[in-house]
Amino acid sequence: MPELKNSFTAGKMNKDKDERIVPSTEYREALNIGVNTSEDSDVGAAQNILGNVKISCAIQGKEITGSPRKYAEASKHIAAIANPEKDKIYRFVHTPDASNVWMDRIIEFDTTKPLSTPCSEVKQLNEGDNIYQVSIGGIEVANKEEAVLIDIYKVKTTTSMNSTNECSGADTVITVSGNIFQLRHGMLIYDGITILESDGVCVTKVDILSASSAELTLNTETAVIPSGTLMTLEADRVLNFDQNRYITGINILDGMIFWTDNYSEPKKVNIEKSKLGSAVKRNDAALEYGLQNFDQHTKLIANKLTVETCIKILPNICGGEITTTIRKGCMDAVACNYDPTALSDDGSCEYESCL
Numbered sequence: 091m092p093e094l095k096n097s098f099t100a101g102k103m104n105k106d107k108d109e110r111i112v113p114s115t116e117y118r119e120a121l122n123i124g125v126n127t128s129e130d131s132d133v134g135a136a137q138n139i140l141g142n143v144k145i146s147c148a149i150q151g152k153e154i155t156g157s158p159r160k161y162a163e164a165s166k167h168i169a170a171i172a173n174p175e176k177d178k179i180y181r182f183v184h185t186p187d188a189s190n191v192w193m194d195r196i197i198e199f200d201t202t203k204p205l206s207t208p209c210s211e212v213k214q215l216n217e218g219d220n221i222y223q224v225s226i227g228g229i230e231v232a233n234k235e236e237a238v239l240i241d242i243y244k245v246k247t248t249t250s251m252n253s254t255n256e257c258s259g260a261d262t263v264i265t266v267s268g269n270i271f272q273l274r275h276g277m278l279i280y281d282g283i284t285i286l287e288s289d290g291v292c293v294t295k296v297d298i299l300s301a302s303s304a305e306l307t308l309n310t311e312t313a314v315i316p317s318g319t320l321m322t323l324e325a326d327r328v329l330n331f332d333q334n335r336y337i338t339g340i341n342i343l344d345g346m347i348f349w350t351d352n353y354s355e356p357k358k359v360n361i362e363k364s365k366l367g368s369a370v371k372r373n374d375a376a377l378e379y380g381l382q383n384f385d386q387h388t389k390l391i392a393n394k395l396t397v398e399t400c401i402k403i404l405p406n407i408c409g410g411e412i413t414t415t416i417r418k419g420c421m422d423a424v425a426c427n428y429d430p431t432a433l434s435d436d437g438s439c440e441y442e443s444c445l
Contacts (some may be wrong), residue, residue, distance in 0.1 A: 130419035142327030148235045149183050149197060152380045161385070169349070177201045179240065180347060180361075184331035190246035191272050194329035195361065195384065196238040196347070203234045237368040237383040238347075239359055241328040245272045246320060250303060253315040257443070262308045264315055270304035271377075271386050277323040280307065284315045293323065301376055330354050364388060 095163050104116040114117050147153075151160030169182040179199040186192055247266040266273075273296050280287045295307035315321075331337075332353070340349035342361075350356040367389040370382045418436040420430030425439035 129434055141177055148237075148381060148384045149195065151385055152382075161188040161191070166333040168333065168335070169340055169348070169435050171340045171342060173342045180342070182329075182331060182337060182349075183321070184333050186333070189240065189269070191385065192244035193240060193242040193272075193385070194331040195240050195326070196329070196364070198236045198238050198361070198365070198382070200234050200236070236365055237388075238361055239329065239364040240368055240384065240386060240388045242274075242385075242387045243327040245269050245277070245323045245326050247273065247304075247323070249315055249317050249319045249321060251317045255311055255313065259311055261310060262312045262315070264306050264308070264321070265299070265303060266306060266321060267303050270298060270302065271382070273306065273323060274305060274325070274387055277325045279306070279321055279323045281315065281319050281321050284313050284319070287322075300379060301379075318391045329357070339348075 102116055103120065104112050104118065107113075109118050134430070147159060148163045149165045153159050164187070165183050165185045167181060168184050170179060172179050176298050178201065181197045181199065183195045183197060206272065212430065247268045247270065249264050250267045251265050255261070256263070273293070275293050275296055277284065277293050278287070279291055279293055280289065285291050291312065292309045293306050294309045297305040299305055330351075330353075332351075332377075335351050335353055337349050337351045342348075345361050346358050347361060348356065348358045366388075368383050370378075370386050372378055418434045419432030420427045420439040421432050421435040422428060422439045423430075425441055427438065
């Protein structure tokens with residue numbers, strides 16, 4: 091029996107006419123096909139869309155020896171939107187109570203980039219009569235994904251020694267271990283015993299001591315917090331995702347994502363600035379780790395400032411403003427007392443002949 095083939099040169103679906111008289115250049119109905127865009131060279135032809143392939147472990151976090159990945163099986167997808175103009179997909183991900191870290195994330199998936207080694211793979215090694223199976227890391231995150239915005243709003247960590255005060259009346263300093271890269275200034279801190287949530291005690295400074303230890307300065311003097319105390323830190327939520335509230339009102343326009351969940355205020359995110367603020371850069375290589383862009387809080391990028399020069403201003407649950415010292419002076423280059431380091435003119439410029 092001959093095989094019938096049809097070229098849909100018109101490239102459109104026609105449901106108006108009876109199926110017996112649909113023109114040969116059109117088609118009546120199709121499932122799982124692409125026409126306007128193509129994953130091959132034959133753009134405009136009706137063809138099957140490729141199936142799903144797991145290519146990244148980005149939202150699952152870094153691999154822990156002998157244990158599942160840090161955020162494995164914890165994340166919930168809240169929404170997704172495709173941007174056909176850029177061939178990219180944006181996923182909204184809610185990760186509650188995973189390894190004592192609570193966060194919301196927006197992740198970009200670039201369909202145009204090549205597929206790299208996903209997650210890790212297991213290979214068999216033969217050495218004489220012995221056979222070993224070893225896991226080799228490959229590339230932690232496929233080239234296709236980037237973090238757009240990471241919102242960490244709750245963290246739990248443990249004190250590694252008794253709290254201290256430099257002198258009577260000075261702010262309390264505690265040393266903690268566990269989830270140290272997810273901590274930041276402005277977070278409310280409490281343990282429910284020495285410090286209550288209603289006390290309003292906040293972190294004013296975070297000093298990373300090592301890859302597993304950090305020193306936190308609190309905004310007030312407290313009673314001694316013993317070693318081994320589980321501390322909870324919270325901050326105002328930015329994205330406010332919820333696995334019981336799916337987002338359907340979402341659009342991409344002029345490089346920004348707009349959405350509403352019919353619960354909180356409508357939101358928008360500048361994609362490129364947020365991606366810049368999500369890129370983690372540290373001077374100490376010992377503090378770097380795989381997938382760090384996907385589980386450290388996004389910094390605020392203002393104007394054209396880069397990650398290295400931007401001022402980190404984050405939501406402060408305790409209220410009050412975070413102030414920054416700005417150098418003032420004469421900013422007129424023709425003045426005698428011109429100050430090239432000044433960031434704000436104080437009206438002190440002098441124009442008389444300079445000695």
